[in-house]
Amino acid sequence: MSTLLDVDNLWVKFPTRNGIFDAVRGVSFSLGRERLGIVGESGSGKSLTGRAILRLIRNPGIVEAGHISLHGENLLDKSEKDMRAIRGEKISMVMQDPKFSLNPVMTVGDQIIEAYRLHAKASKSEAYKKSVEMLEAVAIRDPKRVMKAYPHEMSGGMGQRIMIAMMLIPNPEILIADEPTSALDVSVQGQVLSIMDKLVKDRGMGLLFISHDLNLVSQFCDRVLIMYSGRIVEVCDADKLHEAQHPYTKGLLGSLPKFDEPSDRLQVLTRDPAWRDAPSVEGRA
Numbered sequence: 001m002s003t004l005l006d007v008d009n010l011w012v013k014f015p016t017r018n019g020i021f022d023a024v025r026g027v028s029f030s031l032g033r034e035r036l037g038i039v040g041e042s043g044s045g046k047s048l049t050g051r052a053i054l055r056l057i058r059n060p061g062i063v064e065a066g067h068i069s070l071h072g073e074n075l076l077d078k079s080e081k082d083m084r085a086i087r088g089e090k091i092s093m094v095m096q097d098p099k100f101s102l103n104p105v106m107t108v109g110d111q112i113i114e115a116y117r118l119h120a121k122a123s124k125s126e127a128y129k130k131s132v133e134m135l136e137a138v139a140i141r142d143p144k145r146v147m148k149a150y151p152h153e154m155s156g157g158m159g160q161r162i163m164i165a166m167m168l169i170p171n172p173e174i175l176i177a178d179e180p181t182s183a184l185d186v187s188v189q190g191q192v193l194s195i196m197d198k199l200v201k202d203r204g205m206g207l208l209f210i211s212h213d214l215n216l217v218s219q220f221c222d223r224v225l226i227m228y229s230g231r232i233v234e235v236c237d238a239d240k241l242h243e244a245q246h247p248y249t250k251g252l253l254g255s256l257p258k259f260d261e262p263s264d265r266l267q268v269l270t271r272d273p274a275w276r277d278a279p280s281v282e283g284r285a
């Protein structure tokens, strides 16, 4: 596997009144031209891992790592100016909630055109044409009407697809997608997943797919990192997720509702304090 991104011993820490809170603890993995899922329950450190790669952790958060290397160049050594060029051009991120990512006082069209012209030399009319094509590519119906609309006029699913269209404009080598389909209905979810899938297969993009949906990740991704309490506790091939070894992964799988075996009791996910620091199953990803 040719490595695009290599993360070595990543820590994200926040000072609190009770001392330092380690939200991400020694995470290491490599990403190639593949679909790599990160799963884990809420608060396990998935989003912070994605944001830390792009150096988007705000003060007072502290990021420490051996390295976060893109093609062998350590992003931790880059200036903020270099990072601005890397964000978008090389690595894009689709955030969990599109409402916070779109500018509420600009039309959708103006935002996409601006994003397009930032990355490609194009006249306004060329950029308009390309932007309409981008919206069509993410299955937006009536894209010309949507170009004139403001973000608050969009449904969550439309906003999410617009964000995905904007993130793909510069043709990034890596896309970090944080719960990119959680606001979408099943048919639109399928369309968005197939767009990302095509980018990995046709253009060789690396996809870091953050999700809490184990079933989705096991079907869509190539490999999966399972995070618990800020650490990777297990790494496995996505199609082997259902044979996972770690008790936490087994617990997560066991707490999925089983519609073919209805039960009047929900499974409770029990946790063992020893998991916090035990070595991960399969070691490094």
Ligand SMILES: Nc1ncnc2c1ncn2[C@@H]1O[C@H](COP(=O)(O)OP(=O)(O)OP(=O)(O)O)[C@@H](O)[C@H]1O
Pocket (backbone or CB within 6 Å): 014, 021, 023, 040, 041, 042, 043, 044, 045, 046, 047, 048, 049, 061, 212
């Ligand atoms: N700015 C912050 N200050 C303090 N703690 C934070 C901050 N941002 C995140 N955290 C904490 O770090 C932990 C990991 O957060 P993160 O957002 O990465 O979780 P997650 O696995 O993505 O969860 P979710 O699936 O709910 O998005 C959580 O306990 C969260 O409360």
